[in-house]
Amino acid sequence: MAGRFWDPDGARYGIPTYPFRLAPEGLATRRQLRAAGLRPGGQDIAAQILWRPRKKRRHKGQPLKKAYLYRVDRALPVRPMTPGRAAALAKAMAARRTCPECRTDAGYCIPTSLGMCVTCAYPEEQRAA
Structure with missing residues (x-):
C-alpha cells in the first residue's frame, strides 16, 4: 500500500x-x-x-x-500577537458565544447548526429540567 x-x-x-x-x-x-x-x-x-x-x-x-x-x-x-490582534480575537470569540435570540453570553461557542444557544433552541426541555 x-x-x-x-x-x-x-x-x-x-x-x-x-x-x-x-x-x-x-x-x-x-x-x-x-x-x-x-x-x-x-x-x-x-x-x-x-x-x-x-x-x-x-x-x-x-x-x-x-x-x-x-x-x-x-x-x-510566527508573527507575534499584538494588542490590537488580541483585542480583535477576543471580540470575535465573544460574538461566537453571544446568542442572537436572548443576547446573553452562553459560555460556549454557539453551534452553527442551531444558530442560537441550547436554552433558546430547546425551551421545553429546559422547563422540564
Missing part, C-alpha cells in the same frame, strides 16, 4: 508525494510548523502526503486524505 503513494518525482500526482509517515526530513505540515513556532510564509507547497482513511470510518467513494508539506528551511517565524 505504501508503494502506491510513493512518487518523489511528482510524475504521477503532479507534485512529490509520499505515503503517511514517510516524508523526508526538512518537510513539515502546517501543524508541525506551527508547533515549532513557524509558518509557511508564502512559500509554495513542496510536496504532499496521501493516505486512505481507516476502513471503519471510510464511506464508499470517500476521497483520499492529503496533507501538504512545506520546506522548513524557508519557513518564517
Whole structure:
C-alpha cells in the first residue's frame, strides 16, 4: 500500500508525494510548523502526503486524505500577537458565544447548526429540567 503513494518525482500526482509517515526530513505540515513556532510564509507547497482513511470510518467513494508539506528551511517565524490582534480575537470569540435570540453570553461557542444557544433552541426541555 505504501508503494502506491510513493512518487518523489511528482510524475504521477503532479507534485512529490509520499505515503503517511514517510516524508523526508526538512518537510513539515502546517501543524508541525506551527508547533515549532513557524509558518509557511508564502512559500509554495513542496510536496504532499496521501493516505486512505481507516476502513471503519471510510464511506464508499470517500476521497483520499492529503496533507501538504512545506520546506522548513524557508519557513518564517510566527508573527507575534499584538494588542490590537488580541483585542480583535477576543471580540470575535465573544460574538461566537453571544446568542442572537436572548443576547446573553452562553459560555460556549454557539453551534452553527442551531444558530442560537441550547436554552433558546430547546425551551421545553429546559422547563422540564
